[in-house]
Amino acid sequence: MHIDQLERKWAGISLGIAGLFVVLILISALFHGINAPSHVETIDSARLHLSEEFAEDKLGPELNPDGSLTVRVVAGRYGFYPKTMTLPAETNITFRWVSLDVLHGVHIPMTNMSTMIVPGYVAEVNTVLHHTGDYPLLCNEYCGMGHAHMWANIKVVSKDQWLEMYNKGEANHG
Amino acid sequence: MDNAVEKKLALSHFWVAFGAFALAAVMGLYQVIERSGFFGFLESREVYYASVSTHGVLMGFVLTTFFIMGFGYYVATSSLKLPVWNKTFAWTGFAVALLGVVLAALPLLGGAASVLYTFYPPMQGHPLLYIGATLLVVGSWFWCVSMIVMYMQWKKANPDQPVPLAMFATTANAILWLWTSAGVAIEVLFQLIPLALGWIDTIDPGLSRTLFAWTLHPIVYFWLIPTYTAFYCLVPKQAGGFLFSDEMARAAFIILVVFSLPIGFHHLYMDPGISHGWKILHAIGTFVVTLPTFITGFTVIASLEIAGRLNGGKGLFGWIASLPWSNPMVLAIILALLMLIFGGFGGLVNASYAMNAMVHNTAWVPGHFHLIFGGTTVIMYFGIAYYFWPVLSGKPLFSNAMAIKQLWTWFIGMSIMTTPWHILGLLGQPRRIDSVNYNNNLLTLSWEPYEAVMIFGGAILTYSAGLLIYNLYKTQISNESYQGEIEYAEPIHAVNDLPNYLNSFKIWNIVIAVFMLIAFGYPILQHFLMETFGSSRWGV
Ligand code: HEM
Ligand SMILES: [Cu+2]
Ligand SMILES: [Cu+2]
Numbered sequence: 212m213h214i215d216q217l218e219r220k221w222a223g224i225s226l227g228i229a230g231l232f233v234v235l236i237l238i239s240a241l242f243h244g245i246n247a248p249s250h251v252e253t254i255d256s257a258r259l260h261l262s263e264e265f266a267e268d269k270l271g272p273e274l275n276p277d278g279s280l281t282v283r284v285v286a287g288r289y290g291f292y293p294k295t296m297t298l299p300a301e302t303n304i305t306f307r308w309v310s311l312d313v314l315h316g317v318h319i320p321m322t323n324m325s326t327m328i329v330p331g332y333v334a335e336v337n338t339v340l341h342h343t344g345d346y347p348l349l350c351n352e353y354c355g356m357g358h359a360h361m362w363a364n365i366k367v368v369s370k371d372q373w374l375e376m377y378n379k380g381e382a383n384h385g
Numbered sequence: 386m387d388n389a390v391e392k393k394l395a396l397s398h399f400w401v402a403f404g405a406f407a408l409a410a411v412m413g414l415y416q417v418i419e420r421s422g423f424f425g426f427l428e429s430r431e432v433y434y435a436s437v438s439t440h441g442v443l444m445g446f447v448l449t450t451f452f453i454m455g456f457g458y459y460v461a462t463s464s465l466k467l468p469v470w471n472k473t474f475a476w477t478g479f480a481v482a483l484l485g486v487v488l489a490a491l492p493l494l495g496g497a498a499s500v501l502y503t504f505y506p507p508m509q510g511h512p513l514l515y516i517g518a519t520l521l522v523v524g525s526w527f528w529c530v531s532m533i534v535m536y537m538q539w540k541k542a543n544p545d546q547p548v549p550l551a552m553f554a555t556t557a558n559a560i561l562w563l564w565t566s567a568g569v570a571i572e573v574l575f576q577l578i579p580l581a582l583g584w585i586d587t588i589d590p591g592l593s594r595t596l597f598a599w600t601l602h603p604i605v606y607f608w609l610i611p612t613y614t615a616f617y618c619l620v621p622k623q624a625g626g627f628l629f630s631d632e633m634a635r636a637a638f639i640i641l642v643v644f645s646l647p648i649g650f651h652h653l654y655m656d657p658g659i660s661h662g663w664k665i666l667h668a669i670g671t672f673v674v675t676l677p678t679f680i681t682g683f684t685v686i687a688s689l690e691i692a693g694r695l696n697g698g699k700g701l702f703g704w705i706a707s708l709p710w711s712n713p714m715v716l717a718i719i720l721a722l723l724m725l726i727f728g729g730f731g732g733l734v735n736a737s738y739a740m741n742a743m744v745h746n747t748a749w750v751p752g753h754f755h756l757i758f759g760g761t762t763v764i765m766y767f768g769i770a771y772y773f774w775p776v777l778s779g780k781p782l783f784s785n786a787m788a789i790k791q792l793w794t795w796f797i798g799m800s801i802m803t804t805p806w807h808i809l810g811l812l813g814q815p816r817r818i819d820s821v822n823y824n825n826n827l828l829t830l831s832w833e834p835y836e837a838v839m840i841f842g843g844a845i846l847t848y849s850a851g852l853l854i855y856n857l858y859k860t861q862i863s864n865e866s867y868q869g870e871i872e873y874a875e876p877i878h879a880v881n882d883l884p885n886y887l888n889s890f891k892i893w894n895i896v897i898a899v900f901m902l903i904a905f906g907y908p909i910l911q912h913f914l915m916e917t918f919g920s921s922r923w924g925v
Binding site for chain 2 (some may be wrong): 253
């Protein structure tokens with residue numbers, strides 16, 4: 212068998228490049244808190260309204276004792292519920308997404324908040340929103356004829372402002 | 386050897402492939418125009434999604450599968466110098482696959498199966514879609530059997546001889562496809578068809594996604610292997626040179642087959658049903674599978690350099706100018722490699738566990754795969770078509786100049802269409818939307834100029850597709866005759882004492898089985914261990 216000297220070298224270099232990428236990925240995954248939803252938690256999508264957690268009045272942001280937020284959103288053709296929300300910047304947020312019906316996906320442009328919403332599963336994403344402003348929340352997986360109409364709005368405000376609203380009961384305009 | 390039947394067999398497959406392509410290209414143009422929203426009278430989401438579903442199935446499944454089968458039959462017969470084994474069997478495979486396409490086309494064109502080519506449950510299309518798709522796959526299994534039998538026939542008659550590289554690659558692809566299609570076959574047979582026909586009431590969509598991911602990655606290598614086969618076995622000869630290394634090529638094909646299978650979860654990075662550990666394992670495998678592409682880039686460019694220097698090219702880059710740019714196969718590979726550089730960069734972004742979140746399911750994704758699949762992979766299908774058509778039809782190519790123009794316009798159109806498509810993704814546009822309805826003013830306004838450029842690119846592409854079909858058709862109906870055979874490139878170093886692991890797939894099948902068990906065993910099993918809740922069927 213004949214393998215050219217140059218080719219051997221190149222194979223070594225390629226291995227090095229791929230190895231480098233693997234190391235970078237491992238470092239970022241292990242030390243930088245990657246936000247991919249990997250929670251493997253199941254739920255009965257057909258009975259969400261009866262569930263403790265995703266009943267209609269439980270949706271939207273909830274302030275936890277440690278100052279972080281849990282945000283529960285139900286996705287269903289063709290909308291996200293609650294339809295509008297106000298969220299604080301620079302705060303640890305745990306989004307919990309569930310679907311009422313078919314497969315959906317959701318992302319907030321310009322942030323790393325992205326997940327598939329698979330019926331039968333809870334998609335949990337931890338993230339921090341850094342910039343204040345208005346953001347759309349877009350369905351990004353084909354879910355039927357109204358897919359392009361499936362979106363909601365969120366407004367990101369400073370933490371202080373948000374706390375004030377929350378205490379008045381205004382953060383979630385369901 | 387009289388291989389008139391083989392020629393007819395290959396040509397029949399090719400015509401189905403390029404017929405599907407032509408139809409789908411026209412739909413593609415309609416889609417870029419409709420989705421821009423610039424022409425109000427065109428707006429119809431029903432028509433749009435019927436069109437995208439059909440375009441995706443035709444481009445992704447019909448063009449590719451039929452092209453690969455036709456190419457494989459002719460590579461087998463011409464490289465092994467054997468008649469195609471059991472021709473009735475081969476024609477039966479063709480008929481079954483074609484019947485599948487026709488059955489699936491009915492609901493697709495009628496708008497009753499607008500579930501897109503990925504048909505994610507629990508959304509349900511018409512049962513004929515799933516039955517048709519199954520028949521297409523079953524037909525392709527006939528081809529796999531033919532390739533494996535011919536490979537064994539040859540090995541038996543030539544013990545201890547290296548199997549001709551082109552056939553080695555084709556057999557690798559047949560084996561890859563059997564492994565690859567198993568995932569989606571299980572999904573369709575045990576979940577989708579029973580659900581569509583009402584035999585069962587609910588399915589676990591998480592399990593469906595896991596099974597689909599099994600198929601989703603290696604299928605792109607199934608599409609790519611004919612392109613790589615042409616890179617290694619046809620191009621060096623057309624360019625006037627030799628293959629730099631036959632052994633490295635074999636190693637590359639083996640790594641492709643072995644490592645493209647156990648890594649499908651990189652499509653599920655954003656899925657809630659798979660835990661981090663499995664995702665990271667598949668992410669690592671994903672980077673291993675870049676190795677054969679790095680190696681291919683090197684070997685193929687080295688082979689081109691040999692050709693360029695033999696043609697009199699001097700200096701560090703002079704050899705590039707001395708390549709026969711007016712040879713369609715050579716031009717196709719140059720353009721394919723250019724698109725591979727940009728597409729490969731995009732692929733690294735997708736494959737990166739963290740960066741993926743920024744582009745997942747945005748317009749970046751169709752931008753990426755049109756470039757690398759519709760570009761790199763398919764432009765080589767064109768190069769192969771221009772080379773094979775005269776041989777198969779016995780008529781000279783109608784116009785070489787038109788072929789060159791077609792390849793350039795495809796490259797230019799693809800660059801113009803996919804660059805703004807990537808940018809739209811970075812600007813947050815979701816994929817698979819038929820219109821823009823978000824009242825988020827500034828952001829969505831910023832999308833418009835890119836949509837306009839995409840239409841321009843799509844128009845060039847459709848014109849280019851027309852040139853291809855016209856040229857092939859005119860060749861076919863010509864009265865002149867042409868005598869010629871496919872010529873394979875010789876390696877610069879003769880292949881001596883090839884180790885058995887580079888000439889046989891036995892041990893690799895075992896390796897694959899072990900890898901698949903590790904990569905998919907528990908992730909599939911978990912759906913039976915934990916409490917899951919089924920989803921019932923939903924219309925579109
Ligand atoms: C004339 C050239 C082409 C044009 C103008 C075009 C345009 C489009 C458009 C606008 C979409 C819809 C994407 C979306 O809704 O997000 C699409 C989808 C698709 N295209 Fe093309 N395309 C062309 C050629 C090709 C080629 C050559 C291939 C591959 C061989 C291809 C494969 C696909 C696939 C698989 C889909 C389905 C994507 C999905 O369901 O998300 N296209 N194309
Ligand atoms: Cu949607
Ligand atoms: Cu993949």
